[in-house]
Amino acid sequence: MALAATDYALPATATPPGIAAIQRALMWAVGAGGAIVFIEPSPYEIVTLASVIFFFATGLRMRPVFIPLLILLFLLNIGYTICSIYLIDKKEVLNWILTSWYMAVTALFFAMVLCEDTAERLESLRRGLIFGALIASLAAIAGYFHLAGSGGYDLFTLYSRARGTFKDPNVLGAYLILPAMFLLQSVVTQPFAKSFRSAIALGIVSLAVLLAFSRASWGQLVACSAFMLVLMYLTTPSPAQRTRIVTVAIAATICATLLLVALLSFESIGGLFKERASFNQSYDGGRFGRFGRHALGFQMALELPFGIGPLQFSNYFPEDTHNSFLNAFMSGGWIAGICFPALVFITMIMGFKLVFVRVPWQRAYLAIFAAFFGTVSEAFIIDVDHWRHFWMMLGIMWAMFAAAHAHTYRARTPDPF
Numbered sequence: 578m579a580l581a582a583t584d585y586a587l588p589a590t591a592t593p594p595g596i597a598a599i600q601r602a603l604m605w606a607v608g609a610g611g612a613i614v615f616i617e618p619s620p621y622e623i624v625t626l627a628s629v630i631f632f633f634a635t636g637l638r639m640r641p642v643f644i645p646l647l648i649l650l651f652l653l654n655i656g657y658t659i660c661s662i663y664l665i666d667k668k669e670v671l672n673w674i675l676t677s678w679y680m681a682v683t684a685l686f687f688a689m690v691l692c693e694d695t696a697e698r699l700e701s702l703r704r705g706l707i708f709g710a711l712i713a714s715l716a717a718i719a720g721y722f723h724l725a726g727s728g729g730y731d732l733f734t735l736y737s738r739a740r741g742t743f744k745d746p747n748v749l750g751a752y753l754i755l756p757a758m759f760l761l762q763s764v765v766t767q768p769f770a771k772s773f774r775s776a777i778a779l780g781i782v783s784l785a786v787l788l789a790f791s792r793a794s795w796g797q798l799v800a801c802s803a804f805m806l807v808l809m810y811l812t813t814p815s816p817a818q819r820t821r822i823v824t825v826a827i828a829a830t831i832c833a834t835l836l837l838v839a840l841l842s843f844e845s846i847g848g849l850f851k852e853r854a855s856f857n858q859s860y861d862g863g864r865f866g867r868f869g870r871h872a873l874g875f876q877m878a879l880e881l882p883f884g885i886g887p888l889q890f891s892n893y894f895p896e897d898t899h900n901s902f903l904n905a906f907m908s909g910g911w912i913a914g915i916c917f918p919a920l921v922f923i924t925m926i927m928g929f930k931l932v933f934v935r936v937p938w939q940r941a942y943l944a945i946f947a948a949f950f951g952t953v954s955e956a957f958i959i960d961v962d963h964w965r966h967f968w969m970m971l972g973i974m975w976a977m978f979a980a981a982h983a984h985t986y987r988a989r990t991p992d993p994f
Contacts, residue, residue: 608705656912687972710756714785717741750794
């Protein structure tokens with residue numbers, strides 16, 4: 578389906594200042610609420626539902642550019658639903674299907690919301706994400722070091738790993754990557770006072786990622802930081818800014834190394850770090866290990882057009898898929914198995930095209946793109962299907978696609994007045 582430039586650049590509705598302020602406040606609350614998800618319903622669900630209602634009541638519109646996103650999300654969940662019909666009497670399967678539809682709605686919602694008033698709404702969301710990340714990180718650190726007492730240790734840790742306000746340490750670590758990218762950008766670009774505050778916040782978030790003892794999150798933090806800084810170096814027109822990026826990157830590497838050495842001197846941290854950092858984990862190797870299951874599972878997928886249904890993989894193998902692309906095939910058959918990678922890789926391809934587009938929110942976009950790229954990479958070794966922040970970032974990526982085209986269209990079109 579071919580889209581004209583005007584399909585991206587529909588004129589924004591004039592929003593009264595009071596309504597606009599509430600909309601931006603809701604974006605902040607959604608970002609902050611995403612950090613507290615160990616209770617159900619979580620603040621994220623409550624605030625997101627309130628935001629959906631308020632934005633639709635105040636004129637949220639569906640743009641033609643989002644029709645491919647809508648179709649892919651619909652087909653993906655139709656695949657899940659069809660393949661779970663014979664399991665629908667099981668409460669956990671029904672909840673899984675409903676959650677999948679809900680995640681799709683949130684992705685479309687973020688796309689529709691952030692393609693208008695983009696700079697301001699994105700900034701509100703960014704601030705909310707950083708605030709939430711600090712809350713989750715402080716809870717994780719307090720729990721791990723027994724600063725919140727024995728009750729806090731039981732609440733904020735799992736298997737001697739920090740989980741903060743999340744149910745799973747792996748999800749905590751993955752969630753913190755995007756806020757960490759935003760903070761790193763502030764360290765690199767802001768004046769000294771703001772940069773120093775951001776550096777402290779980044780240290781807190783990075784420590785929480787370390788204490789989550791998630792190998793994937795460790796890799797994401799390092800790789801996404803390096804990737805984003807390279808993109809910032811390539812896209813900034815200022816030689817002085819490029820020099821600062823290189824200087825800060827070197828200084829951050831030195832400080833992180835010294836901090837890591839100091840932390841590893843603690844026996845409890847050092848021992849678990851060595852255990853988690855090993856690439857020879859018992860559940861990774863062997864015929865039915867993580868990667869063995871991937872190969873066997875994809876062979877199975879080729880023979881089962883309707884998959885085996887959600888949450889059924891562990892009935893055939895010792896553990897879950899730990900691969901979102903395989904899980905799409907197993908849970909939703911060939912329909913979901915095709916639509917999920919199509920959705921992800923179309924988003925990535927569009928994202929690469931926007932890296933060098935000059936827009937007012939380019940810097941924030943580079944952080945989102947780097948974090949999304951890292952999460953997509955992690956999807957090959959873990960199930961990200963129901964991670965709230967994954968669908969949030971996917972929706973934001975589509976919003977950036979529409980907003981960038983609208984911005985460049987308006988820049989090329991002379992003002993008739």
